[in-house]
Amino acid sequence: MKSVFVFCFVTCQARMEAALKADLAPAKAAFQRPGFVTFKSDRPLDSMFARVAGVTLERLSKEDAENPRRVEALFGAEPDVVHVFARDTADDNERAALEATRAQLAAALPWPNVATENGQRVADVIVVEPEVVYVGAHTHDRSASPYAGALLPLAMPQDAPSRAWLKLEDALHRFQLSPQPGEIAVEIGAAPGGAAFALCSRGLFTHGVDPAAMSPNVLALRHPNGDRLYTHVQKPFAHVGKRDLPAHADYLLLDVNVAPKESGEMAKKCIGLFAKKPRVCLLTFKLGSKAAAADVRAEIARLGALGYGDVRARQLASSHKEIVVCAR
Ligand SMILES: C[S@@+](CC[C@H](N)C(=O)[O-])C[C@H]1O[C@@H](n2cnc3c(N)ncnc32)[C@H](O)[C@@H]1O
Numbered sequence: 001m002k003s004v005f006v007f008c009f010v011t012c013q014a015r016m017e018a019a020l021k022a023d024l025a026p027a028k029a030a031f032q033r034p035g036f037v038t039f040k041s042d043r044p045l046d047s048m049f050a051r052v053a054g055v056t057l058e059r060l061s062k063e064d065a066e067n068p069r070r071v072e073a074l075f076g077a078e079p080d081v082v083h084v085f086a087r088d089t090a091d092d093n094e095r096a097a098l099e100a101t102r103a104q105l106a107a108a109l110p111w112p113n114v115a116t117e118n119g120q121r122v123a124d125v126i127v128v129e130p131e132v133v134y135v136g137a138h139t140h141d142r143s144a145s146p147y148a149g150a151l152l153p154l155a156m157p158q159d160a161p162s163r164a165w166l167k168l169e170d171a172l173h174r175f176q177l178s179p180q181p182g183e184i185a186v187e188i189g190a191a192p193g194g195a196a197f198a199l200c201s202r203g204l205f206t207h208g209v210d211p212a213a214m215s216p217n218v219l220a221l222r223h224p225n226g227d228r229l230y231t232h233v234q235k236p237f238a239h240v241g242k243r244d245l246p247a248h249a250d251y252l253l254l255d256v257n258v259a260p261k262e263s264g265e266m267a268k269k270c271i272g273l274f275a276k277k278p279r280v281c282l283l284t285f286k287l288g289s290k291a292a293a294a295d296v297r298a299e300i301a302r303l304g305a306l307g308y309g310d311v312r313a314r315q316l317a318s319s320h321k322e323i324v325v326c327a328r
Pocket of ligand 1: 194
């Protein structure tokens with residue numbers, strides 16, 4: 001089979017890129033810029049460390065990429081949807097230059113730039129440098145983000161105590177979870193409370209474990225009957241026992257700044273404190289070491305051994321150095 005280039009769009013973190021390359025070995029990285037890596041491969045590739053993946057069709061100049069007929073010819077037909085997005089960068093000037101090209105291309109290409117539906121053929125138009133554009137293709141399925149560059153078009157409410165609000169909403173959306181009012185969530189590493197704010201705002205009774213204090217914005221949230229929606233267990237998780245937690249939880253969340261192995265051990269211990277295992281675990285793993293890809297794989301296997309039949313992981317645009325694992 002003829003070799004193809006495959007692109008993976010990753011956040012601009014060296015560790016994430018190292019994990020991506022380790023995860024896709026033996027495929028070899030080819031053209032790359034920070035936040036954008038192509039691989040030479042004779043089959044499609046994807047990785048939990050990539051935000052978007054697809055097959056590269058061509059590298060174009062900005063001028064050529066602005067020509068819809070040129071993009072259509074590469075694609076072989078009119079795409080159902082066009083996703084125009086720029087690679088990540090930590091440099092503000094570079095971001096502004098990439099964004100200017102992105103905006104011009106988005107205006108020039110006539111196909112809908114909307115959330116995709118299952119089976120739709122997407123032309124990915126990726127601004128890698130202000131004058132260098134990669135055109136790729138993927139067919140949308142439910143495991144991928146429907147948005148260009150996997151960027152959820154959602155603004156944080158002003159009273160959300162931390163960016164973890166966005167991380168949680170992104171994860172719920174990406175893993176197609178819809179927690180319901182009255183359900184119970186437990187979060188390890190809950191302060192200052194962005195995720196708890198999102199959960200309580202959805203009407204979940206949320207218990208957080210964290211030695212740090214919670215935002216008053218979370219503590220103030222009430223059920224329509226006047227009951228508090230949030231309960232804080234202000235201690236490190238090592239000191240938590242059954243009596244500190246509700247008898248069961250529908251959702252277990254974990255967001256602690258420790259290595260994946262330690263997070264996995266905390267999650268396992270916490271699951272064992274409930275009468276039955278939580279229906280869904282949403283665990284954030286920080287990529288701390290070079291062995292990150294293997295470490296996260298080991299934690300995914302651990303969740304499988306605990307009886308979770310469907311365990312997925314993904315790097316989300318809202319959680320730069322982290323991988324979010326969803327087990328159900
Ligand atoms: C990234 S922050 C969590 C953000 C939080 N999820 C939110 O929604 O705002 C990590 C938190 O983990 C907490 N933490 C660190 N070690 C912990 C432990 N052993 N047990 C419980 N919480 C811990 C820290 O105090 C810190 O508040």
